[in-house]
Amino acid sequence: MGFASLGSGSRGNGTLVALGQDAPGQHDAPQRLFLVDCGFTLKQTETRLHRLGLSAGDIDAIFVTHEHADHIGGIAALAHKYAIDVYASYGTLKHELKGVVTHAVDGDVPFELDGVQVNPVRVPHDAKEPTQFVFSDSTETIGVLSDLGCVTGHVVEQFSHCTHLLLEANHDSHMLRTGSYPPRLKQRVGADYGHLSNEQAWELLQRVAHQDLSVVLGHISEQNNNLALLQREFASFTEQLGGLAFASQDDGFGWVGRRPLTRQISFANLV
């Protein structure tokens, strides 16, 4: 089915994952719609969903990767108002979500939810128990992989068979080093429990790339990165992938994969 984004970056994240078979005669309706993270206010979330032709009532379940505000900030209000169950690791759920039905999941223990296989993957990041996710049905495997400080063999293995992948390319190391962030923040972002640099994202992608994989690079720093640089650095992947695009903070990205995926999702259609 595919994925889309409400917005991606340090001021808020939200990724929609649609999997399962269309109901007969309802080819536009995903069987299951999951939201991974929500760092936006309730009003912003409703507006951003509307932009994609959806309402919050369409969401079947919410997954939270970790307790940083750009991922969890909007969860309680949204889940409470629309009575949507929330799934996250035990560590993430130490962050209180008032008035919300929560389900703690074990990191690295796959489970099934409404016919969709959910694989919570532990990653190195400076949160209590950060867990990214791989979702799959009989035809597609959708990975959401943001906020990781370094590439581990475990992460490469778990994200190796995706058909769709949202991958963090947070910063250019030189821009981070010479930019305006305070020294302590520079240190945090660049460390092994911080965020993935462009070079690290490139190396990871080199290890998981294949012709049927559509990649969207996201969580792109507005201070320490830029689109032209990313386009140049990742240009070599256009022949190796089914598609490559970039998510933005304000617009996220539109549906990738709800129609048959071709090379049209490429540099010609960049956000």
Ligand SMILES: [Zn+2]
């Ligand atoms: Zn984040």
Ligand SMILES: [Zn+2]
């Ligand atoms: Zn984070």
